[in-house]
Amino acid sequence: MxxxxxxxxxxxxxxxxxxxxxxxxxxxxxxxxxxxxxxxxxxxxxxxxxxxxxxxxxxxxxxxxxxxxxxxxxxxxxxxxxxxGSIDAESERALAEQVAAKKMRTMGGLDPQVQSRRLAGALARKGYPPSVVYAVVRDAVNAAPEHQRD
Known part of the structure; x- marks a missing residue:
C-alpha cells in the first residue's frame, strides 16, 4: 500500500x-x-x-x-x-491561447483552413468549450505572420 x-x-x-x-x-x-x-x-x-x-x-x-x-x-x-473552483473563464481562455500558440508554431506555412481545423481539434480534445475554441482559433490564425497583409 x-x-x-x-x-x-x-x-x-x-x-x-x-x-x-x-x-x-x-x-x-x-x-x-x-x-x-x-x-x-x-x-x-x-x-x-x-x-x-x-x-x-x-x-x-x-x-x-x-x-x-x-x-x-x-x-x-x-x-x-x-x-x-480556482479556474475561471479568463484563466481558461488564457490557457487555451497558450496551447494554440504552441500548436501554431508547428503549423507555419499551412493553409489557414488547415490550421483552423487542426487547432480546433487540438483544443476540443483538451476539453475547451466550443465558444472558447472558436474565438481562440480565429484570433490565432488571424494573428499568424503568414496571414498578415503587408
Missing part, C-alpha cells in the same frame, strides 16, 4: 481498488484507508488540487477534461468542484 503512495499520489478509490485486487477484505481495507486518511497519507482534496495543477501546466487541459479525469480516478463531485 505504501509503495503505491511512494510511486505517485493516489485517490482513496484507487487505493481501495488496489487492495481489492490483492484480495484484501472490504472491512480491513476500509479501516486501513480510514487510518491513512486520519494521518494525512490519503487526501483526495490535495490529490485533486495537485492533479489539476499538473495537468493544466503539463498538458493544458480545460476544466471539463480535468473533471472527467478526476471522476475516472474516483474523486467525488464535491471535491472536483473545489479543485476546479
Amino acid at each position: 505504501l509503495r503505491q503512495l511512494t510511486m505517485a499520489p493516489r485517490s482513496r478509490r484507487q487505493l481501495a481498488d488496489k487492495l481489492r485486487e490483492r484480495g484484501c477484505p472490504e472491512d480491513v481495507a476500509s479501516r486501513v484507508l480510514d487510518r491513512m486518511t486520519d494521518v494525512g497519507l490519503v487526501d483526495d482534496d490535495a490529490y485533486a488540487a495537485m492533479l489539476v495543477r499538473s495537468k493544466q501546466a503539463g498538458r493544458g487541459l480545460a476544466k471539463r477534461a480535468l473533471a472527467q479525469e478526476l471522476r475516472g480516478k474516483g474523486v467525488d463531485d464535491e471535491t472536483i468542484e473545489g479543485a476546479l
Whole structure:
C-alpha cells in the first residue's frame, strides 16, 4: 500500500481498488484507508488540487477534461468542484491561447483552413468549450505572420 503512495499520489478509490485486487477484505481495507486518511497519507482534496495543477501546466487541459479525469480516478463531485473552483473563464481562455500558440508554431506555412481545423481539434480534445475554441482559433490564425497583409 505504501509503495503505491511512494510511486505517485493516489485517490482513496484507487487505493481501495488496489487492495481489492490483492484480495484484501472490504472491512480491513476500509479501516486501513480510514487510518491513512486520519494521518494525512490519503487526501483526495490535495490529490485533486495537485492533479489539476499538473495537468493544466503539463498538458493544458480545460476544466471539463480535468473533471472527467478526476471522476475516472474516483474523486467525488464535491471535491472536483473545489479543485476546479480556482479556474475561471479568463484563466481558461488564457490557457487555451497558450496551447494554440504552441500548436501554431508547428503549423507555419499551412493553409489557414488547415490550421483552423487542426487547432480546433487540438483544443476540443483538451476539453475547451466550443465558444472558447472558436474565438481562440480565429484570433490565432488571424494573428499568424503568414496571414498578415503587408
